[in-house]
Amino acid sequence: MCGPLRGAGSERRRGPPAACAGDLLPAAYLVLGQIAADHEGLELSVGEATVAGAVREATGVTRERLSALYRATGDLGDAAERCRHTQVRACILERGARR
Numbered sequence: 108m109c110g111p112l113r114g115a116g117s118e119r120r121r122g123p124p125a126a127c128a129g130d131l132l133p134a135a136y137l138v139l140g141q142i143a144a145d146h147e148g149l150e151l152s153v154g155e156a157t158v159a160g161a162v163r164e165a166t167g168v169t170r171e172r173l174s175a176l177y178r179a180t181g182d183l184g185d186a187a188e189r190c191r192h193t194q195v196r197a198c199i200l201e202r203g204a205r206r
Contacts, residue, residue: 158183166190 136142143149162183163173168190176186 155183158187162187162190 136144142151159170159173159177162168163170166187168176173186173190176189177183180186180189
């Protein structure tokens with residue numbers, strides 16, 4: 108993405124520098140939770156089981172714990188958010204195991 112904006116204040120008010128222009132559209136789609144415009148027909152098509160597996164692998168939680176969080180929150184993203192606290196520990200353990 109674009110680096111820090113620098114320059115005269117009046118230039119900032121007119122819009123982003125030309126170097127940032129190519130980054131704005133992809134960033135806007137990501138904010139909307141998309142990867143492209145609807146008319147382009149592009150979708151990630153990643154299944155729920157694949158996402159759940161990635162969350163388990165990244166955070167180190169068990170299938171049962173993730174399932175319980177998913178049932179409690181009703182949303183896999185919210186369940187993943189609650190698993191984030193275990194992610195740091197999983198990374199530390201992995202680094203320690205390599206020594």
